[in-house]
Amino acid sequence: MGSDTLAIRFGIRVGDGLQTRSWAHHADSSLHSDPSFYCVLCGTKSEMAFAWTTLFNGQEALGDLCAACVGAGPAAAAEHEGRKAEEWREQAKQWREQVKEKWPKKDKELWREMADWSDKKAQRHAEVAQGLHTLDPARWSTLAELFAAQEQGIKAFWAEAMEELEG
Ligand SMILES: [Zn+2]
Numbered sequence: 001m002g003s004d005t006l007a008i009r010f011g012i013r014v015g016d017g018l019q020t021r022s023w024a025h026h027a028d029s030s031l032h033s034d035p036s037f038y039c040v041l042c043g044t045k046s047e048m049a050f051a052w053t054t055l056f057n058g059q060e061a062l063g064d065l066c067a068a069c070v071g072a073g074p075a076a077a078a079e080h081e082g083r084k085a086e087e088w089r090e091q092a093k094q095w096r097e098q099v100k101e102k103w104p105k106k107d108k109e110l111w112r113e114m115a116d117w118s119d120k121k122a123q124r125h126a127e128v129a130q131g132l133h134t135l136d137p138a139r140w141s142t143l144a145e146l147f148a149a150q151e152q153g154i155k156a157f158w159a160e161a162m163e164e165l166e167g
Contacts, residue, residue, distance in 0.1 A: 007059035014058050018131040019139040020065065022053045022146040024153030039066035041080050050153025053141045057128065067146060074140045078132035081125045088122035 010021050025048075035049045040063025053070045055062045069077060095115035099108050 006054065006061055007056060010056075012056055012059055016056070016058050017139075018055070018057050018128065018135055020053050020055050020070070020141040022051060022070075022141040022149040024051045024149045024156060037064050039064065039069055041065060041069045041077050044068070048150075050157065051146060051149035053146050053149075057131070062128070065141075067143065070141055070146050071143045074132045074135040074137065078129045078135075081129035081132060085122045085125035085129055088118045088125060092116075092118035092122060 006023075010023075012019070012021075036045055036047045037052075038044070039046050040055055044066050046064075046066035048064070048067075053065045055065055069080075092115045095111050095118060098111040099115065103111065
């Protein structure tokens with residue numbers, strides 16, 4: 001399912017800014033699909049068999065959150081994103097230093113491209129951090145919402161399994 005379709009399903013509009021939504025995904029994905037993913041905030045490999053909490057920026061789904069990051073809330077997430085922006089800025093700086101070295105022209109070109117790319121990554125994380133800093137807590141899913149979605153997913157799973165048994 002495309003991320004814009006997912007956003008539309010939740011009634012999320014283009015200019016809506018940052019928010020998370022918890023949702024039971026069993027109805028939309030095959031049971032056999034891999035339930036593991038890397039948390040968009042902390043990068044930890046996580047598993048969610050029946051429900052996900054997805055971070056949106058407008059209609060764009062940025063990725064899914066692990067339960068720890070959902071529970072930690074938007075202020076912790078903002079801190080995390082701010083740190084990532086800092087890391088990418090630092091990386092860009094290091095690559096820009098390389099551009100000044102006596103490398104062949106095409107190597108310099110490559111360092112410059114990598115530095116620009118890192119700057120873009122830094123910019124993106126800084127924007128997310130900024131959005132999270134000012135986020136209304138009502139726009140951030142609680143663990144209770146995630147667990148409710150999970151319960152809903154488990155119920156949908158069993159309902160389908162029973163139907164298969166009876167049919
Ligand atoms: Zn996480």
